[in-house]
Amino acid sequence: MPSAPEPAPVSAKPPVTLREVAAAAGVSVATASKALNGQGRMTAETRERIRETARLLGFRPNSLAQSLLRKRSFTVGLLTNDTYGRFSLPLMAGVSDALVDKGVSVFLCNVEDDQRLGQLHVEAMLDKRVDGIIATGKRIDRHLPVDLSNLRIPVVYAFTQPDPGAIGLVSDDAGGARLAVEHFLRLGRRRIAHVSGPASFAVVHARAQAWRDVLKENGLAESEPLLGAWSEAWGHEAVEKLFGKADREGWPDAVFCGNDQIARGVIDALRERGISVPDDVGVIGFDNWEIVAEATRPPLTSVDMNLSTLGREAGLALLSLVDGQPAAPGIRKLPCRLVVRQSCGGPPE
Amino acid sequence: MPSAPEPAPVSAKPPVTLREVAAAAGVSVATASKALNGQGRMTAETRERIRETARLLGFRPNSLAQSLLRKRSFTVGLLTNDTYGRFSLPLMAGVSDALVDKGVSVFLCNVEDDQRLGQLHVEAMLDKRVDGIIATGKRIDRHLPVDLSNLRIPVVYAFTQPDPGAIGLVSDDAGGARLAVEHFLRLGRRRIAHVSGPASFAVVHARAQAWRDVLKENGLAESEPLLGAWSEAWGHEAVEKLFGKADREGWPDAVFCGNDQIARGVIDALRERGISVPDDVGVIGFDNWEIVAEATRPPLTSVDMNLSTLGREAGLALLSLVDGQPAAPGIRKLPCRLVVRQSCGGPPE
């Protein structure tokens, strides 16, 4: 007894070809192709019959053959040097998310900091005829160890230093810093210190400058940021510098930190000194690395760079480039957002 | 004045085809193909001339056309549901590392926990004729939300629950736990507690059982593990349970933790109680998540699951499957290693 017609299981040994569909439906491959793609002219009946046959046989067009002909592989490369990166991961997720619905798959290529590896990956992708490349990395102010400037396919840079004349998407670090400092001000804090990472990072300066700007705009005393490392240990050390002096009046009532690890160190060190967060001092971090931000006591308010949105935007930008839409080169900054937890307390009474 | 012959820049608009190389060298495409692939018979002079022409023109064979013919795309898919995962990242790095030298590129597919997304990605990869699939995830005891059991291409499972009859690679959690407990014993510790994650995780039981086994083998008193959450907060709580009793003689002199976050909580809580690590109590974590393990005070000794090796092995296993080498199905466990830092102290005098 024949069962109800339904698609054949994928397990059939060699994939079903269009030729087989055409034969089964009693038409030519040309007609079959047109029926399935909604092209050409034929009776609705014929088109439907072919479609039904294809469905029954579990036909799926061979992407390789399509790509060869259309000169479009529905494939892009994602180049990164951030192996274990908590930055590039959400970014990749965003890219993949933006593209999967359009049938575009993503080659992930980790080039470390190795020129040879970069070359290898780029050539492999070019050979496989990727439609475009997204370059990303662990630092916004460093180039990948690859030259992407003279490729014949479009390239979009996300969260990494773009080549001149290329399209780059980065987070708006200054804007993010403003968010943090202005949040402190709204809560009535007035003596806002800034503890950040090494001076060799561009983002350190961008954030510090914004911090200073907001203080100045509000007529508050400016001071120097404390620059050190991206570590908890540096957070501890900075607390010693800030709160070491006997004169309590000179103590800050808020600390804006360059990343969440520093903030964690700051919070821990403050607790060890018996200084209450958020009652005595408010703390804000940067990166919104949830696993850290949620483990601090109290949980940490932090600036989120919206990296997955950034990834989405990069994916979409690349796609429209691939489709031939011209796009203005230059760097586009995407806004950050503040994720409020409990390390700043509420507004003043 | 003509410059010295060198490969044309990649920037040339449409890629150079074999036909163009053949024309330039004055031979047929067949001969050109054979010359470049070391096939067929021809004078050494002819072969060299063709090769030189190809080099000059910057010819690179179109992978799409090759794949279509050879039915081998030099492409594999990596399926994961671990979006922000610190587990799957090193694993991916290992996979990619094992494959890039063989010219194989990796499609990264994040399926979240979404059946539809999984289906979408698998179909896209099948359409693109990937040679095989590696499935990985965030939990060793859970399936991905995709059915990979009847595909016509090989599948290898790494750090996720394999289908019956498939090939799976996982970490040897019991072995890793032994490493930790035996390290404590070598250092003269005798009262070794175990604080781990939720009972719903298979690895929790595997590690706890190994911990108990080693204690028994050494004639030490067994006790119940403390099961809770994978969090620092639970580490704090567990310290309260273990060290809350007045009787100091009942206190453990070592705590083996189910992951590094718990260990961090334990270390912090011990310090807050004035109990010294490692002098009074040794602590070992699991996962060797460097960013955590190196930030604890003192830095944390931890069990590393060698995930990037695991990824490498998975990549190689898949490749030999693709090459038609039969492989015995079943689960293969890869050894862990202990990374010694300063949270256990030295051996007894």
Next chain:
DNA sequence: GTGGGTTGGGAAAAGGTTTTCTCAGTGCTC
């Protein structure tokens, strides 16, 4: 000088799909 072996290289098919061009038939108008 004929038969057989070797050498260097080309013609053509194959892989699966899309697209352009062509063509036979049908129904309509004048």
Next chain:
DNA sequence: GAGCACTGAGAAAACCTTTTCCCAACCCAC
């Protein structure tokens, strides 16, 4: 009933490479 427009569908080229098969030419021995 001739011309015409349109309809439905197929043939074949194209994408680029690999591989099998074939052929012409040459050399050698008998």
